[in-house]
Amino acid sequence: MTVIQGSSIGEAADATGLTEDALRYYEREGLVGPIARDAFGHRRYTEQDLAWIGIVTCLRDAGLGIADLRRFTTLLHADGEPTERATFLLRRRAELVRQRESLDAAITVLDGKIAYYGADGA
C-alpha cells in the first residue's frame, strides 16, 4: 500500500488562508522551498512546509515584500554568510519598528479626529 503523505495544494490553501495561485506564485518566487511532488507531479506540502508558509505569511502581512522574503528564505536555508544573515534580520526588524511608529502616529491622528468630532457621531 502506498500512503499519500502531506497536503495537496487545495488543503494547503485551506490551511494557510492563501489561494492556490498564491502558493504556486510563492514557490516560483522562491519564498517556499521546492515543494515535493507525487507520482502525478502534484504538490505535496509537509508540515514543515506549512509551518514555513505560516512564517512567510506573517511577515507578508506585516508588509515585507516578495524580494525581501526571498532573501529571508535563502539566507535562513543553509547558505548565506552568518554575518549577512544577522545584518539582514536586524535591518528588517528595525524597519518593522519604524513602521510601527508610523502606525502609532496614524492612530494618534485618528484619535484626535475622533475626539474632535465625538466618537458617538454627535
Place this chain on the structure above:
Amino acid sequence: MTVIQGSSIGEAADATGLTEDALRYYEREGLVGPIARDAFGHRRYTEQDLAWIGIVTCLRDAGLGIADLRRFTTLLHADGEPTERATFLLRRRAELVRQRESLDAAITVLDGKIAYYGADGA
C-alpha cells in the same frame, strides 16, 4: 504691490517630502482640497494645505489606501453624516490596531530567528 502668498508646488514638495507629481496626483484624486491658483494657473499651497497634507501623508505611511483617504477627506470636510464619519474613523482605527498586531507578530518572529542564529552572526 502684489504679495505672492503660499508655497509653490516645488516648495510644497520640499516641505512635505512628496514629489510634485504625487502632490498633483493627490489633488486629482481629491485627497487634498482644490489648491488655489495664482494668475498663471500655478498652485499656491497655504499653511493649512500643508498641514492637511501632513496628516494625509501620515495616514498613507501607515498603509491607508487612496480611496480610504479620499473618503476621509470628504467626510471631514463639512458634508458627511456625523454617524457615518464616526463609524468610518473607528473602523479605520480598528484596522490600524489589527495591523499593529500583525507587525508585532512579525517582530516576534524575527526576534526568534535572531535569537536562534545569534544576533552577532556567530
Place this chain on the structure above:
DNA sequence: GCTTGACCTGGAGCGCGCTCCAGGGTCTTC
C-alpha cells in the same frame, strides 16, 4: 466511455500608487 474534479504549466491581465513624458506657457537673466 464520459463527465467531474483536482491538479498542472505558461503566460496574460489587473488594481494600486505613483512616475514619467510630451507639448506648451510665463517669468527672469544674460
Place this chain on the structure above:
DNA sequence: GAAGACCCTGGAGCGCGCTCCAGGTCAAGC
C-alpha cells in the same frame, strides 16, 4: 532674444503582488 527655471495638462508606463485563464493530464464515479 535666447536660454533656463519653474510650472501646467493629459495620458502613457511601471513595479508589485497576485489573479485569472487556456489548454492539458490523471482518476474516480456514473
